[in-house]
Amino acid sequence: MADISTHDLALRLGLPLRGDPARLLTGASLLEEAGPSDVAFAGAPKFFPAAAASRAGCIIALADFEPAPGQSVIVSPQPRAHFAMALSILYPAPAAQAGIHTTALVDPSASIDPTAEIGPFVRIAAGARIGARVRLAEGCSIGASVSIGDDTVFYPRVTVYERVHIGARCIFHANAVIGADGFGFEMAAGAYRKVPQVGTVEIGDDVEIGAGTCIDRATLGVTVIGNGAKLDNMVHIAHNCRIGSHVVIAAQTGLAGGVSVGDYAVVGGQVGVGDKARIESRAIVGSGAGILTSKIVRAGEPVWGTPARPLRQYLAQLATLSRLSKKKH
Amino acid sequence: MADISTHDLALRLGLPLRGDPARLLTGASLLEEAGPSDVAFAGAPKFFPAAAASRAGCIIALADFEPAPGQSVIVSPQPRAHFAMALSILYPAPAAQAGIHTTALVDPSASIDPTAEIGPFVRIAAGARIGARVRLAEGCSIGASVSIGDDTVFYPRVTVYERVHIGARCIFHANAVIGADGFGFEMAAGAYRKVPQVGTVEIGDDVEIGAGTCIDRATLGVTVIGNGAKLDNMVHIAHNCRIGSHVVIAAQTGLAGGVSVGDYAVVGGQVGVGDKARIESRAIVGSGAGILTSKIVRAGEPVWGTPARPLRQYLAQLATLSRLSKKKH
Amino acid sequence: MADISTHDLALRLGLPLRGDPARLLTGASLLEEAGPSDVAFAGAPKFFPAAAASRAGCIIALADFEPAPGQSVIVSPQPRAHFAMALSILYPAPAAQAGIHTTALVDPSASIDPTAEIGPFVRIAAGARIGARVRLAEGCSIGASVSIGDDTVFYPRVTVYERVHIGARCIFHANAVIGADGFGFEMAAGAYRKVPQVGTVEIGDDVEIGAGTCIDRATLGVTVIGNGAKLDNMVHIAHNCRIGSHVVIAAQTGLAGGVSVGDYAVVGGQVGVGDKARIESRAIVGSGAGILTSKIVRAGEPVWGTPARPLRQYLAQLATLSRLSKKKH
Incomplete structure (x- = not known):
């Protein structure tokens, strides 16, 4: 203080x-x-x-x-x-205490800015690059060839798999997992065979990621989180999603593979979004909504319900159902 | 055994x-x-x-x-x-093996009861107070000025951010995160600016917290979990919620900011509760229900559906819909 | 590469x-x-x-x-x-670098195959058995008497509680928690008393488990995950579930206690399944569906909605509701 x-x-x-x-x-x-x-x-x-x-x-x-x-x-x-x-x-954010804790394990080929704070039990793999005044709290894992921009803060035990790029001034809360494999399999001879997930994740500047949130790497290409996006706790972002700038996503929402979300869209909590759906810029999705595969959600009127529909339409349907049910009884 | x-x-x-x-x-x-x-x-x-x-x-x-x-x-x-x-x-719970593991990092200003067991790779920050017979398994993080009551057990890698108070005889499963920032932003000049989350979390006695569950700190004031409350895995409790005593919340349920839950309420799994809703004492919320912002859920009859309504009413509506749909076809 | x-x-x-x-x-x-x-x-x-x-x-x-x-x-x-x-x-999976990192803590009674790779800050408890070419990344915890089959890979900070058995060629992503206590309490004298969870978990061969996924141990007996099953991120499997072989479960789905899922079933994301429900072999459950306690879901037609019903029936009901609502307005 x-x-x-x-x-x-x-x-x-x-x-x-x-x-x-x-x-x-x-x-x-x-x-x-x-x-x-x-x-x-x-x-x-x-x-x-x-x-x-x-x-x-x-x-x-x-x-x-x-x-x-x-x-x-x-x-x-x-x-x-x-x-x-x-x-x-x-209540200013605490400044980085420059230096690498004696218990941290840093690969000799990693590049650590001398003003960065590398906490206890951190592991930084080959070729990683850590920017100025970055703070990595205890137990974080930074994979090979990961880059982290200036002034980004990691709370304890954030895991970043290899080749992920993270911007400046971001905040990652405890147990966030960035770059785990996308969920992709091919059925062959009665068993699922893993499709190697060889893409990566790029996260812009000024992004905040909640505790336990998981952002999967792309199968091929890149999973993208735009500048200024804010994701709450336990959000799931599947492979190859593209989240625009200044998007807000509340807790426990899940996006399936290849979903795109336009700039300034607002997505409530516990929303489920099907493969390749597109939420357009400034669209609003109510909490708990379910958006079908390949659906396009436009700005202008919030959507709600499963399958998600314009709010007034959904409310009218709820009112109709209530009226008819009372008539019956 | x-x-x-x-x-x-x-x-x-x-x-x-x-x-x-x-x-x-x-x-x-x-x-x-x-x-x-x-x-x-x-x-x-x-x-x-x-x-x-x-x-x-x-x-x-x-x-x-x-x-x-x-x-x-x-x-x-x-x-x-x-x-x-x-x-x-x-199958009695194992007793604490008193002592601090050689790999644990304990700030000299922290107060550790001599009967407590502090496991490997644990970090305890300045001013923390750890009670008698507390067990902290490997990789836990205890933030500055945190207090933990007697006989509480932490499984591996529980994270407690600064200034959180935890009672006696609690059980925290692996990867629980207590006291991460609430999700609060103000829009200014086309970007979201973080609202510092300067409140804290207080957890009573005899509480059990599931694996991966996240309880956010208050923006101002306190997020409260009452005595004897039991939270399952991957539950999300947002800033400034107040959970009463002996409340049960099943897995993957999420409570938005400022929700209150009265004593002995029972909340099913995957329930979503909107900002400032109030679930009264002994109320019952069915799994998967969605409770609207500021809604009051009373005891007496379980609620279900989204938006949540009394169970009989919801079942009547489902029956009406089924009947009308069959008539049509 | x-x-x-x-x-x-x-x-x-x-x-x-x-x-x-x-x-x-x-x-x-x-x-x-x-x-x-x-x-x-x-x-x-x-x-x-x-x-x-x-x-x-x-x-x-x-x-x-x-x-x-x-x-x-x-x-x-x-x-x-x-x-x-x-x-x-x-992009072949990297081979295990045989050896135990100097910072790893391995109980002398544990049996580690000499070809296994035990990463930094790993803890392996008494009586654990680690197979050939297993890779445990940094910060994993292996409980007492756990066994892990050949060629299984753990990403950082996977937690396995005691007495769990895991097969060969599995992949566990970061922060998976296997074998935490099931959620079981008895009310006595106005408070919930914990029912000790003394069963265990058995996971077959060729299983992939997503980041943050939690599989609880059985109250008594065993929670089972069959050969070739694939679970996405943040899935919750409660005590005493029995998941068949080659089952696919997408992200954020939750199964309550005692659920069984037959071989080759496919369960979408954010599905909720009530206690003791039975999803039969090759059944398909649409994303976001809610399956009631003790319900049986058969193969043949996908189910969707809450409560889950056959897809055509659900779509017919949605169409009826939409038609009636338009008529009214």
Whole structure:
């Protein structure tokens, strides 16, 4: 944590301050749990009473908020967004502690930037390249010829199979697995024979990958995750998927082989997407939806249900079913 | 395993014994697979023929069971529950082997009870506190300022991020991830900006967490898992959820941010629960159900389907649909 | 990778070659991405134009394909299957590097074949038996009395709890967890009491297990995975399931306790299967389907939906619902 005065916080947010400029802030909290050295926020007028009743020393709030005596106010048209920025200021990501832990095993042919932090029990294979200020926590595995861009952070025990490329400023949570084999077999003489998965995975810049998420390598070619994409926990991305930039995918969603997702699409949790389906740019897929093989999901109206259909159509069908069922009984 | 005579087993179960009190039992088994030194059980009269045909040396059974010659019987009004207790007696959890493995890395500021067992390749960060008789198997990571209560057991490679509190007598299976960042972003200038997740996780006593299950830290405040809760494999608990005491959640279920689940609720497998939904105490959610954002699920009748509705209503709708579809064709 | 001439590749595939027999092939690729030293394939006449336009030095194609000048053709009645075989030839699995890494911890009572490769930070417990040419990548845990058959490969950080038996020529991807406790509790005096899970897991030969997949041990008896079964990423197999030979299960599917799946059945992704359901040999379950407790799914027609029903019936019901809903509006 980084302590900061109300004056300096307002300055860094580029916002006006009302009240005591010298109050020292040491944390951020919810209105109900905040103390005198915490900043909190009131994102809408309905939260003003709770904000005025809060013990928070500083509130980020809309201009018409009337603070309690002693409360400082940082005036913002978007309190929630500015509070998120305040969090980044008060709780900066820890800096890399340059160096390779004595228990780490680094192949002599790997290239490690001297500012990178390589944690205990890490293994880095031949030809890997690790950028500046990268942090690899304990137990990560970096396969042969993998590259990792500057300022990327790996939490414990991330596994990256060989030849995967990862961009800069990414965050990988614990147990993510990048580049495992795609699921491909050919039936021959009554048994499935493995189709070697010889492609790879490319992950852009500013990507965040949740705990336990698995992104499989391509059979041939590349599985792609675009810049700024955010994947939650336990997401499954099969071989040869192409995820655009700034795509959001919530937890436990699974994409089968060859699915493409356009830029800025939003996919809910526990969604299932069939082979080669195409989710177009800015499309929205509701949680739990099931998208059929080769289906195209367009932007404009969210889709929901299995098989996924436009939200209004699905809701109308649910209403029809409910009405008919009541009539019967 | 711990060998025990039929006499001593009956004594420890507080139940009457019929037959040979000196037979030595070395294991427990299914009726069909049991041998002369095994205990098995017959939970209902329909299993009596199989029990009498079993080679099991001892049967836990209802009073009216007629054993085969040579079989001992422990007479129980609840054979299944007493058999489970017999399992605990015959297969006691291994005791902690006090000490810190030479390959473990423990920060000097961490406090480790001398009776705790710290396995190989474990990393314990600054300020962590490990209770009495705790067992941490190989490759676990314990973040800064984490506390773990007495007699808790971690299987290999459990990851606990910083500042998480875990109670006593818990069991964490391999690859559980506790305290990874909640999934929170703000859109700004065409890109998602990470909202730092500065809250934490608190887990009560007697909790069991399945393999690969992920419990995210709160954005602000605390993600809570109550005493006695049991979570199966690959469950996803998002930031700021509050799970009550003695809640059961089956495998692959996912709870979005801010969901609350009341005491003694039972949630099936592969259930999806939307943001801020509330599952009340003793409610039952059928497997695969989808609960909408902010929905309240009450006790009294199980819910099922997506969107989740009372079971009878859902079944009536399915019957209506089936009937209308047949009429058409 | 293993370089090979067009002549030798055709010979190993047992297929006729047209064109230059001496061209050296160093890789395999998609038609659009291939270069002069790559082999690619054209699986149907509709791909012939792309194949003739490809820079690939060698095409595996049907007999009536007309290559561009300079292209070699390996003539096959099944180009896709033969291309998969070519991949195995060009990208052979790496051979085990016999030996035990200095950082590995192997119990003196374990039996390790001298040709096996035991990677860094591996732990092998008492009484385990590791077969010939087995490869255990970094960070794997092998529990007490586990046996692993010849030529099986473990990617990083696979966890095998005690007493599990694994066959020959299997592949386990990163973070698979085999033999964790089944999810079994008895309610007693207002709290769930753990039922010790004292059974085990047996996995046949030629099985592939995806990243993060969890196969729980039996309560009593054995959880079985048959020969040649292929499980994708993050599949959940509960206690006492019996999976037949050559079964395919796609990603994120979950089977509750005691489910049986017959030989050659195919189960899609994100399927949920209730306790003790039986999926018969060669049955097909569509992705996202939900199969009720104790349900029997027969071969002959795929099932889909929740609760799962024959595909035509489900599609008819969807069509009925759509028609009625339109009529209303």
